[in-house]
Amino acid sequence: MSIEVKGVSKRFGDFVALDDINVSLPTGQLTALLGPSGGGKSTLLRIIAGLDSADEGSVVIEGNEATHLPPQKRNVGFVFQHYAVFKHMSVAKNVAFGLEIRKRPKPEIQKRVHELLELVHLSQFAHRLPSQLSGGQRQRMALARALAVEPTVLLLDEPFGALDAKVRKELRDWLRRLHDEVHVTTVFVTHDQEEALEVADEIVVINQGRVEQVGTPEELYDAPANDFVMGFLGDVTTLGGRLIRPHDIEVADRPVGPDSVEGTVSRLLRIGFEVRITVLTDAGEVVTVEMTRTHARRLGLAEGATVFLTAAAGATSVAGSVDAAAATDLAVASGG
Numbered sequence: 001m002s003i004e005v006k007g008v009s010k011r012f013g014d015f016v017a018l019d020d021i022n023v024s025l026p027t028g029q030l031t032a033l034l035g036p037s038g039g040g041k042s043t044l045l046r047i048i049a050g051l052d053s054a055d056e057g058s059v060v061i062e063g064n065e066a067t068h069l070p071p072q073k074r075n076v077g078f079v080f081q082h083y084a085v086f087k088h089m090s091v092a093k094n095v096a097f098g099l100e101i102r103k104r105p106k107p108e109i110q111k112r113v114h115e116l117l118e119l120v121h122l123s124q125f126a127h128r129l130p131s132q133l134s135g136g137q138r139q140r141m142a143l144a145r146a147l148a149v150e151p152t153v154l155l156l157d158e159p160f161g162a163l164d165a166k167v168r169k170e171l172r173d174w175l176r177r178l179h180d181e182v183h184v185t186t187v188f189v190t191h192d193q194e195e196a197l198e199v200a201d202e203i204v205v206i207n208q209g210r211v212e213q214v215g216t217p218e219e220l221y222d223a224p225a226n227d228f229v230m231g232f233l234g235d236v237t238t239l240g241g242r243l244i245r246p247h248d249i250e251v252a253d254r255p256v257g258p259d260s261v262e263g264t265v266s267r268l269l270r271i272g273f274e275v276r277i278t279v280l281t282d283a284g285e286v287v288t289v290e291m292t293r294t295h296a297r298r299l300g301l302a303e304g305a306t307v308f309l310t311a312a313a314g315a316t317s318v319a320g321s322v323d324a325a326a327a328t329d330l331a332v333a334s335g336g
């Protein structure tokens with residue numbers, strides 16, 4: 001295990017930002033710290049980096065007790081959203097910076113910078129100034145700079161947060177590929193569940209200063225520990241008082257079993273190749289269901305139609321209400 005966080009708590013005045021956090025972040029993996037705004041992700045990352053200290057608990061990095069070490073002795077590289085670049089230095093100089101202050105020999109620095117710029121696909125921009133790069137290119141430069149000193153651990157706080165959706169997506173694919181090439185233990189903070197599900201080997205869900213669940217993307221999606229995790233990782237609705245994913249509900253024009261719930265389609269919305277319907281059940285529950293257009297057409301669905309809803313075989317569901325999930329959606333929509 002590469003990073004061991006044990007019993008870490010952190011308060012700001014009366015406010016408990018982290019409450020007895022225990023996690024092991026495995027060597028060589030790409031781990032996401034995922035959660036809503038204010039949940040404590042950045043605080044945990046800063047404590048691992050040594051930029052902040054815990055009130056209680058310990059941090060061990062690659063077997064080294066790091067709790068009281070300053071950041072520069074932890075052998076971690078970090079990239080923050082608004083990373084301070086040296087504006088007057090070329091891209092190559094920015095990447096070389098950490099090696100130069102460590103007084104490495106010139107030829108070694110040149111070689112390493114060359115390799116790193118290749119790795120982040122910025123070789124042709126080596127002599128530009130950071131202001132002459134796009135946002136995505138600047139983030140790649142920041143990553144190259146963090147990797148220059150060969151950290152054992154790379155810590156990224158919302159590395160793509162300030163970029164537009166398309167560039168974010170490109171960078172996230174790129175980060176995944178980069179990680180597959182260099183295998184440096186990487187921890188990144190995100191409030192974007194899609195980003196975490198797509199990129200990470202393992203996800204730590206953090207909410208209100210506590211760890212809600214740790215697992216692979218599949219584990220979290222298929223077996224959420226509670227209603228919070230279920231709601232945070234994807235759309236949810238309720239059926240028979242249980243949280244369920246809208247695409248895990250089967251719709252039929254007649255009952256298909258004793259658990260079928262009768263209702264009336266109150267709204268039908270087409271979104272691309274999908275159809276989303278809202279059903280008001282006889283028990284007074286408002287249920288959202290998603291299905292393909294083909295399926296909706298086959299059923300002849302229309303507003304006012306009577307339908308029967310059943311949880312699909314193998315569907316994930318947990319006890320809970322949509323309230324927690326709605327709060328989550330708001331947090332995500334507001335940009336976390």
Ligand SMILES: Nc1ncnc2c1ncn2[C@@H]1O[C@H](COP(=O)(O)OP(=O)(O)OP(=O)(O)O)[C@@H](O)[C@H]1O
Nearest residue numbers: 012017035036037038039040041042043044191336
């Ligand atoms: N220096 C500080 N002084 C007081 N409160 C702080 C300080 N730093 C963080 N907090 C509070 O601690 C909580 C956790 O903050 P943190 O930045 O770790 O959350 P986060 O999960 O990273 O959220 P975000 O995605 O918005 O960055 C927040 O409520 C924040 O207001």
